[in-house]
Structure formats: C-alpha cells, structure tokens
Amino acid sequence: MKVAYLKKLLEQVDYQCMQGTIDVEVDKIIYDSRKVEKDCLFFCIPGTVVDGHTFAEEAVLKGATILVIEKEVVVPSHVTIIKVENVRKAMAIMSATYFDYPADKLKVIGITGTKGKTTTTYMVKSILESAGHKVGLIGTIEAIIGEEKIPANNTTPESYILQEYFYKMLEAGCDIAVMEVSSQGLMMHRVAGFLFEFGIFTNIEPDHIGPNEHASFEEYMACKGMLFQQCKTGIVNIDDKHAKDVIEGHTCAIETFGFSEGADIRATNTRLVSEPGYLGVTYHVSGLIDFEVEIDVPGKFSVYNSLTAIAICRHFHADIQTIQKALKVAKVKGRIEMIQVSNDFTLMIDYAHNAMSLESLLTTLKEYNPKRLVCLFGCGGNRSKLRRYEMGEVSGRLADLTVITSDNPRDEEPQVIIDDIKIGLAKTQGDFIEIIDRKEAIAYVIDHGQKGDVIVLAGKGHEDYQEIKGKKYPMDERVIINEILEERKSR
Incomplete structure (x- = not known):
C-alpha cells in the first residue's frame, strides 16, 4: 500500500486549508462515497447527476479524515478540509503526485x-x-x-x-x-x-x-x-x-x-x-x-x-x-472483426450502435459491391427511440436485407424495440425480417448466406453479455457463431 503526506500531495495544487492540518499521512484516496474507508482522503466531486459534497458528512461517519472540496461543507473539527477551485483537476494532479508522476x-x-x-x-x-x-x-x-x-x-x-x-x-x-x-x-x-x-x-x-x-x-x-x-x-x-x-x-x-x-x-x-x-x-x-x-x-x-x-x-x-x-x-475485437465461416460469403462483427456509425460502416461495405449486403442489428432498451428510427432507416436504405433482432433490451420488451426500428425501416423500400432471439437471428444469416454476400452483425461488437431486466447474461457473438457451426456439423 502506498503512503504519502498530504503536504506532498498538495505541492502542485492551489489550495486553502480551511480546517485541520496538512501534516498528515494519506494511505488511501477515494472519490466514490460508497467505497470510503477509515482514515482515507475523500474527494467531493460535483458530478452531472450527483454532487459528492452531499456525501461529505456520510464520508466522515464512515471514517474519512481528509476532504477535498470546492463548496462549503460542515463536518467535525478533527477532519482536515482542503478547498480548491476544481476538485476534479485537483484529484488528477494529486493522484499523479501520489503515484510519483x-x-x-x-x-x-x-x-x-x-x-x-x-x-x-x-x-x-x-x-x-x-x-x-x-x-x-x-x-x-x-x-x-x-x-x-x-x-x-x-x-x-x-x-x-x-x-x-x-x-x-x-x-x-x-x-x-x-x-x-x-x-x-x-x-x-x-x-x-x-x-x-x-x-x-x-x-x-x-x-x-x-x-x-x-x-x-x-x-x-x-x-x-x-x-x-x-x-x-x-x-x-x-x-x-x-x-x-x-x-x-x-x-x-x-x-x-x-x-x-x-x-x-x-x-x-x-x-x-x-x-x-x-x-x-x-x-x-x-x-x-x-x-x-x-x-x-x-x-x-x-x-x-x-x-x-x-x-x-x-x-x-x-x-x-x-x-x-x-x-x-493488427486486430480489434468487435471493430469490423471478420469471422471465417464460409468460402462463399464474408461475415463480420462490428460495434456500430448508432445511425452515424452504422451508415459509415454500410456505406463502406457497399463499395465492395457485394451480391447482397445483409445487416443484423437491434437497439438497446432504456435508450432514445430516435436512435431506433434512425438506425432502421439507415439499414433499410443501405442494406439489401435487414434482420432485426435483440441487443440489450434492459427493462423494455424486445418486441417493443423491434417495432420502433420498423418505423424507421418503413420509410425505405428495404427488405427485412424480424427474429427476436439473437442466436436464432445469427443462425438464420449463416444458414441463408449466399455466394458473394457480405453479412454484418452490428451493435454488440466487443461486448460479451446481453443485459435483460437489470442482469447481464453471457453472450459473445464469436461463441455463438462457433456453437452454430458445431451444431451444423453434428446434424
């Protein structure tokens, strides 16, 4: 465990010591109130959703003995309070010092x-x-x-x-x-x-x-x-x-x-x-x-x-x-990652999960003049409906066949998400099918791949899970593809 003196950590920081002393040891730096430990230094970070200053008192009760703040807080006199102009910036500089640059x-x-x-x-x-x-x-x-x-x-x-x-x-x-x-x-x-x-x-x-x-x-x-x-x-x-x-x-x-x-x-x-x-x-x-x-x-x-x-x-x-x-x-997992499944067609996995990235990907692939460009994708639950409409429209316009399936439905019903995607697709003349289960959808595009096709599985990329109702279940498209190929061999 590293140990440093607060005085040393502050050597590159403009600060005011509002309470206590800087001649104390620091052996633990914490910025998440849920992880506060006894005798730690706690940064009160003003976040976009939650302000760390509201946890100052709770942090002290859990044992924090040094607070770095940019707004006023009231805590017992044994706690050292360091006031800075910007807590996030101070944390970065003090962290660099803590680990000796x-x-x-x-x-x-x-x-x-x-x-x-x-x-x-x-x-x-x-x-x-x-x-x-x-x-x-x-x-x-x-x-x-x-x-x-x-x-x-x-x-x-x-x-x-x-x-x-x-x-x-x-x-x-x-x-x-x-x-x-x-x-x-x-x-x-x-x-x-x-x-x-x-x-x-x-x-x-x-x-x-x-x-x-x-x-x-x-x-x-x-x-x-x-x-x-x-x-x-x-x-x-x-x-x-x-x-x-x-x-x-x-x-x-x-x-x-x-x-x-x-x-x-x-x-x-x-x-x-x-x-x-x-x-x-x-x-x-x-x-x-x-x-x-x-x-x-x-x-x-x-x-x-x-x-x-x-x-x-x-x-x-x-x-x-x-x-x-x-x-x-050089290869990057889930970034136009080509998976060899057939000598007849090309199959790839890509992380494209919004309209801009999907359009860029499909436009690029069309330049190779595939017999058919097949795009399999879904959209995440608890996210903007606009993204669903836009991605549906992009795929319908650029792909010869769109296979709509599940992504991370989270707290929404997969069919509701698919129906939203279809609203965007309806603005185009693109052919599509819907298969809710992602493994079944991947099996479909593999089984129905034609000579000269380019098939892209979009949206999941490097992810190895599927999030449903607050729980993450194992789902790696590379594993799924191997399972499908093994199942076909054993038939």
Missing part, C-alpha cells in the same frame, strides 16, 4: 476524435511491440497492462485510476502508453497532471451533444482541442474540415496526415481488396515516410486509422517492414 517516466500517446480511436490504439500497440517496445493500452474496450486485461467502464478512466494504470505499466516494464482520450475525459480533467508526448486528432462529427455530455458542437470541439495544449507534438488529420478549429490555441508542434496534397504524411493510390471471406485495402504512403501498405480491414476509414498509426510510430523509429507486418495482423 508515472506518466513522466513513460512516453504517453493520447488519441482523440469521434471515430477511429480504438482501432488506432491497437494498431499502434501492434507496431510498437513488433519494434521491441512494451506498450500499455487504455481505451473503450479495456486497459492492457502486461498480461493483465481490465474491462473498461469509461473510454478515459477517472484520473486516480489512470495514474494507477500508468504506475502499474511501469511495474510491468512498459516504456510506452497509448490511450484513447475522450472529450468527456478532457472536460472533466481526467488527464490533467501530466504532459502527453504525442496528441492525435483523428476526426470530429456532431456526437455526445446532450444534457449530461456537451452543450454544443462548439464545446465538443473545444474540449477535444484541450489535448493540444497538453502535449509536446500534435499529429492532426488535415482532411477534417474542423481540424483548424480543434487545434486553435495549440501550444505544441503540429504535424499533419491525410489524403490532402499538403499533408506531411499522405495516402495515395488507394485500392479495395476483395476475396472470399476477406475484405481489405491497399495504398501508398508518402511524404515523411514512403512505402506500400495493405491492411485486412475494409474501407477509407481504415486507411485513416492505419495512416494515423504510421504517423505516430515513425517517431519511435519503427522500420518500414515492421510497420507493414504489424498493420497486416
């Missing part, structure tokens, strides 16, 4: 953008580990620290968890950390307290705009842009029409990538590759580095993802052959 001993790569973050982080990890580095990863799916894989709750974890991960990466022998940096993570100061070696901007589209997220697209862009005031070198997709707005006010050196002639690293001569059970793309990368690339993931956005990874890894002196081989084998 682990990010300063790593080369930390931060990737932000609406799309492409997850895939790019895995590509970077694949390349740099092939080049001899040991790389930790933090992202939407999981954190990977040595041999340990930790499922993710947030794309960018809370600052204390983030610093703990960096600390564990050093213990595991990592020299590089690559992470997804969400706009929420930036806005909530989860990545405060250290400097990124590289900050990367992939793209931006209107997303995460709402009551508990961002008030406007302008705010969303501004939050993304915070990364470029906290890194040494920024690597930016120059093709994105909002790129200049996002990096406005940057304090770092800037490099660019894209298809544009003026990009420092650019892709040319893009060609789609299609074989039975396989879709990919090849292109030539030129500018600051020059070679041919082939990746086993379809579409223009895959070119962007790999080009981003190349732009990053060139700084770590990965040689061309290493980059080429690593990109060819």
Whole structure:
C-alpha cells in the first residue's frame, strides 16, 4: 500500500486549508462515497447527476479524515478540509503526485476524435511491440497492462485510476502508453497532471451533444482541442474540415496526415481488396515516410486509422517492414472483426450502435459491391427511440436485407424495440425480417448466406453479455457463431 503526506500531495495544487492540518499521512484516496474507508482522503466531486459534497458528512461517519472540496461543507473539527477551485483537476494532479508522476517516466500517446480511436490504439500497440517496445493500452474496450486485461467502464478512466494504470505499466516494464482520450475525459480533467508526448486528432462529427455530455458542437470541439495544449507534438488529420478549429490555441508542434496534397504524411493510390471471406485495402504512403501498405480491414476509414498509426510510430523509429507486418495482423475485437465461416460469403462483427456509425460502416461495405449486403442489428432498451428510427432507416436504405433482432433490451420488451426500428425501416423500400432471439437471428444469416454476400452483425461488437431486466447474461457473438457451426456439423 502506498503512503504519502498530504503536504506532498498538495505541492502542485492551489489550495486553502480551511480546517485541520496538512501534516498528515494519506494511505488511501477515494472519490466514490460508497467505497470510503477509515482514515482515507475523500474527494467531493460535483458530478452531472450527483454532487459528492452531499456525501461529505456520510464520508466522515464512515471514517474519512481528509476532504477535498470546492463548496462549503460542515463536518467535525478533527477532519482536515482542503478547498480548491476544481476538485476534479485537483484529484488528477494529486493522484499523479501520489503515484510519483508515472506518466513522466513513460512516453504517453493520447488519441482523440469521434471515430477511429480504438482501432488506432491497437494498431499502434501492434507496431510498437513488433519494434521491441512494451506498450500499455487504455481505451473503450479495456486497459492492457502486461498480461493483465481490465474491462473498461469509461473510454478515459477517472484520473486516480489512470495514474494507477500508468504506475502499474511501469511495474510491468512498459516504456510506452497509448490511450484513447475522450472529450468527456478532457472536460472533466481526467488527464490533467501530466504532459502527453504525442496528441492525435483523428476526426470530429456532431456526437455526445446532450444534457449530461456537451452543450454544443462548439464545446465538443473545444474540449477535444484541450489535448493540444497538453502535449509536446500534435499529429492532426488535415482532411477534417474542423481540424483548424480543434487545434486553435495549440501550444505544441503540429504535424499533419491525410489524403490532402499538403499533408506531411499522405495516402495515395488507394485500392479495395476483395476475396472470399476477406475484405481489405491497399495504398501508398508518402511524404515523411514512403512505402506500400495493405491492411485486412475494409474501407477509407481504415486507411485513416492505419495512416494515423504510421504517423505516430515513425517517431519511435519503427522500420518500414515492421510497420507493414504489424498493420497486416493488427486486430480489434468487435471493430469490423471478420469471422471465417464460409468460402462463399464474408461475415463480420462490428460495434456500430448508432445511425452515424452504422451508415459509415454500410456505406463502406457497399463499395465492395457485394451480391447482397445483409445487416443484423437491434437497439438497446432504456435508450432514445430516435436512435431506433434512425438506425432502421439507415439499414433499410443501405442494406439489401435487414434482420432485426435483440441487443440489450434492459427493462423494455424486445418486441417493443423491434417495432420502433420498423418505423424507421418503413420509410425505405428495404427488405427485412424480424427474429427476436439473437442466436436464432445469427443462425438464420449463416444458414441463408449466399455466394458473394457480405453479412454484418452490428451493435454488440466487443461486448460479451446481453443485459435483460437489470442482469447481464453471457453472450459473445464469436461463441455463438462457433456453437452454430458445431451444431451444423453434428446434424
């Protein structure tokens, strides 16, 4: 167990000691009132739904002896009260100090953008580990620290968890950390307290705009842009029409990538590759580095993802052959993950779970001119009905056949969700069938796959569960597919 003095933890923080003394030991830092322990330090975080200040008294009753606040609280005199301007920011800085600034001993790569973050982080990890580095990863799916894989709750974890991960990466022998940096993570100061070696901007589209997220697209862009005031070198997709707005006010050196002639690293001569059970793309990368690339993931956005990874890894002196081989084998669970089931058609799993991501995916797949494009998906319960209408309309318009099924129905009846999806489908001429049970639906598309088809199972991606009435049941589409294939063999 780590132990630090409060005085030491506050060395980089502007604060007022409102009560008690700073000459005390801290052996436990807590930010969740449900996990308060005896003699801990508790951060009173003002959240979007719940304000941690309302739990100050309860935290003290549970044994907290130090509170970090930004609003007034009344607690017994034996409790030390530290007042700061922003609790979240103070927590990030104090957490970095608590773990002895682990990010300063790593080369930390931060990737932000609406799309492409997850895939790019895995590509970077694949390349740099092939080049001899040991790389930790933090992202939407999981954190990977040595041999340990930790499922993710947030794309960018809370600052204390983030610093703990960096600390564990050093213990595991990592020299590089690559992470997804969400706009929420930036806005909530989860990545405060250290400097990124590289900050990367992939793209931006209107997303995460709402009551508990961002008030406007302008705010969303501004939050993304915070990364470029906290890194040494920024690597930016120059093709994105909002790129200049996002990096406005940057304090770092800037490099660019894209298809544009003026990009420092650019892709040319893009060609789609299609074989039975396989879709990919090849292109030539030129500018600051020059070679041919082939990746086993379809579409223009895959070119962007790999080009981003190349732009990053060139700084770590990965040689061309290493980059080429690593990109060819880099895979991300649930992100256009192709599953070999037949030599006649192509089957893939993808996380596309809103209209924007589904449209991007289906548009990309249509470019390969499949005999039929088959899209299987459902929508989550206890979520916006608008998403259901929009996804139904997108699939009806772009897919030759839509198979509507269950996703995570949560507290809703699956048939009610399917009926909502059909409202969107009704605006199109697209053919569809409905099969409530997801395994039955997957069996149907496998059994009825035709030569030249491209079949996508959308929405679940990397998830290995189905949430029904507050309980998560095991459901991994890879396992389901194997079960179906085994059942067919035994017939």
